[in-house]
Amino acid sequence: MRSLKDRIRESGRVFVFGIAGDSGSGKTTISRGIRRILGEDMVATFSMDDYHSLDRRQRKERNITPLHPDANQFDLLAEHLEALRRNERIDKPVYDHRTGEISGTVPFGPAPVIIVEGLHPLYTERLRSQIDFKIFVDPSRSVKRLWKIRRDVGERGYETGQVMAEILQREPDYKLYVDIQKIYAQIVIKIQDSRFHPSLLDSQSTLDWYSVRLIMEIMEHPVSEVSMNIDLSKILRRSEHEFSIEFQRDDYYGKRVGIMTMDGEIHQSMISDLEKKLGESLGTDGMISDRREEYVNAIGLAQLILTWNCVEKLDYLLQEEGY
Numbered sequence: 001m002r003s004l005k006d007r008i009r010e011s012g013r014v015f016v017f018g019i020a021g022d023s024g025s026g027k028t029t030i031s032r033g034i035r036r037i038l039g040e041d042m043v044a045t046f047s048m049d050d051y052h053s054l055d056r057r058q059r060k061e062r063n064i065t066p067l068h069p070d071a072n073q074f075d076l077l078a079e080h081l082e083a084l085r086r087n088e089r090i091d092k093p094v095y096d097h098r099t100g101e102i103s104g105t106v107p108f109g110p111a112p113v114i115i116v117e118g119l120h121p122l123y124t125e126r127l128r129s130q131i132d133f134k135i136f137v138d139p140s141r142s143v144k145r146l147w148k149i150r151r152d153v154g155e156r157g158y159e160t161g162q163v164m165a166e167i168l169q170r171e172p173d174y175k176l177y178v179d180i181q182k183i184y185a186q187i188v189i190k191i192q193d194s195r196f197h198p199s200l201l202d203s204q205s206t207l208d209w210y211s212v213r214l215i216m217e218i219m220e221h222p223v224s225e226v227s228m229n230i231d232l233s234k235i236l237r238r239s240e241h242e243f244s245i246e247f248q249r250d251d252y253y254g255k256r257v258g259i260m261t262m263d264g265e266i267h268q269s270m271i272s273d274l275e276k277k278l279g280e281s282l283g284t285d286g287m288i289s290d291r292r293e294e295y296v297n298a299i300g301l302a303q304l305i306l307t308w309n310c311v312e313k314l315d316y317l318l319q320e321e322g323y
Contacts (some may be wrong), residue, residue, distance in 0.1 A: 001108060003281070003283025003284075004041055004281045004282050004311060004314060004315060004318070005038075005039065005112075005281055005282055005283050005284075006283065006323045007234040007318050008042070008112045008113070008272045008314070008318065008323075009112055010323055011318055011321060011323045012087065013318075013321075014035075014086075014087060014110055014111070014112060014114060015112065015113050015114070015132045015133070015314060015317075016081060016084070016085065016114045016115075016116065016130055016131045016132050016133070017031075017034065017113065017114070017115040017116070017131070017132070017133045017135065018116055018117075018121035018122055018127070018128075018131035018133070018134050018135065019031055019115065019116070019118075019121065019135045019136075019137060020117075020118065020119070020121050020123075020134075020135070020136045020137070020178070020181045020182075020185065021116040021117075021119075021136055021137035021138060021139075021178070022067075022119065022121045022144060022170075022174050022178055022179075023119065023148060023170070024067075024144055024145075024147045024148025024149075024151055024152070025137045025138070025139050025147070026074070026137050026139055026143075026147060026189075026299070027117040027118070027137050027302075028047075029235070029299065030117075030135065030137055030189065030302075030303060030306070031045055031115050031117050031301075032118060033300070033303030033304075033306075033307065034115065034306070034307050034310070035088055037117065037278060037282075037284075037303070037304070037307045038113055038282065038307065038311075039282065039284065041224050042111065042113050043081055043111060043112075043113045043114075043115060044108065044109050044110070044111035044113070044114055044115070045114075045115040045116075045117070046092060046108060046114075046115075046116060046117075047095075047116075047117055047118055048072070048077065048116055048118020048119060048120060048121055049066070049095045049097070049118060049119075050092055050093045050094055050095045050262055051072055051073045051074075051076060051077045051093060051095075051118075052066060052070045052071055052073070052095050052102060053070070053071055053072055053313075054070075054074045055095075055100055055101050055102050056099075056100025056101070057100065059071055061191060061260065065169060065170050065173045066119065066151070066170075067119055067120075067170055067173035067174055067176075067177050067178055068173055068177065069120070069123065069177060072119070072120055073093075073128060074123060074124050074126070075126075075198050076093075077116070077121075077127065078124070078126045078130060081114070081116070081127070081130040081131070082130060083173070084109050084110050084114050085130060087110045088109075088110060089107055089108065089110060090107075090109060091099075091105040091106070091107060091108075092105060092106055092108040092110050093105050094106055095273040097156050098156060098157060116131075119177075119178050120177065120178065120181070121134075121181075122134055122136070122181040122184045122185065123177065123181060128184055132183055132313075132317075133187075133310050133313070134185045134186045134187070134313070135185055135186070135187045135188075135189065135306070136181055136182040136184075136185035136188045136189070137189045137191070137247060138179075138188055138189060138190045138191070138212075139191035139192070140190075140191065140192045140193065141191070142193060143191050143192060143193065143210065144167075145164075145167060148163055148167060149163050149164075152166075153263070160300065161184065181262055182253070183253040186216070186217045187214065187215065187216050187217070187309065188214075188215040188252070188268065188305060189212065189213070189214060189215075189302060189306070190213040190215065191210050191211070191212050191213075191299070192210065192212075192213075193210070193211065194209035194210045194211050194263055194264060194265050194298070195211060195263060196209060196212050196263060197249070197263065204301060207297065208297055209263075209264060209265065209297060209298075210263070210297065210298050210299055210300065211260060211261065211262070211263040211311060212261070212262050212263070212298040212299055213260070213261045213262075214259070214260045214261075214262075214301040214302055214305060214306065215252055215257050215258075215259050216258050216260070216306075217255050217256070217257055217307055217313065218249070218256045218257060218258055219309070221312075221316045223312045224277055224281075224312060226273055226274050226277045226308065227273045228245075228270055228271065228273065228274065229269060229270050229272060230270060231267075231269065231270075240267070241264060241265040241266070241267075241295050242263075242264040242265070242291060243262070243263065243264035243265055243266045244261075244262070244263045244264060245260070245261070245262050245266075246260070246261040246262075247259065247260050247261075257321070262298040262301050262302060263298055264297075264298065265295040265296060265297045266295065266296055266301060267294065267295055267296075267297075268294060268295065268296060271296060271301065271304060274304055274305070274308060275304070276307055277308065278304070278307065278311060281311050281315065282311070
């Protein structure tokens, strides 16, 4: 039986994932999880930050944030996505977050799967037409603030006060130009404080307990059977971690959706069938999830379910085209 990876390569198709959301919202975490599961050899990823049309100094002079459409090159990004879908290499611009400057170009792609993450990948109809899987990451204010401080202070050299001031300055533009994109998404990922350990949400904490809600368009085509294994005896043990999983159906911006809410941490054994199904589909040897720890938090579980959802859609699209 040919694996999904082989069928994608044989088809010559390039599939594009667009992951939208605010700065520091966890887009890269989701992107990294999809890339790890699908395979490094299959996926090329880039940030839409590279398509800023104004550098930091120019934005300051014009009193404009990176979230404003005028600070971004939507048409150039659309042209590049069109070229990548034709299996052509592009000269991608580069934005340096440390200096705030646009610093030349680098060769990029192509690859069977392209992931573009950023503030506006779903903003224009032309961009949306080039994206097969539209995902919006939507953490609560408290989670977003925590993650942005961790990243900008720890990785980009900012002071905490600078980061907080920028968060407040950006909020109006976020509501006007970024948040609206969730109405076009096929999957919305909402991330909130865990109800089990809400007091752990601070910039010094190393624990990552969250409540994650996956809002997914109902799939009209048949999907593979996958089960979750719950060992009731483990639940009663003193050492077992707290978790909850809930599912409901609803309408979301005119779309019929399934909503799965996960909180806490689950044991790796509970997702073994899901891992096995993904491994069989992709022809992947070894483990699918990141098994550095015995337990998987809600974000790790969401990555697996989201990727399984996309794999099922990929399989259906390829079957429709005869691959």
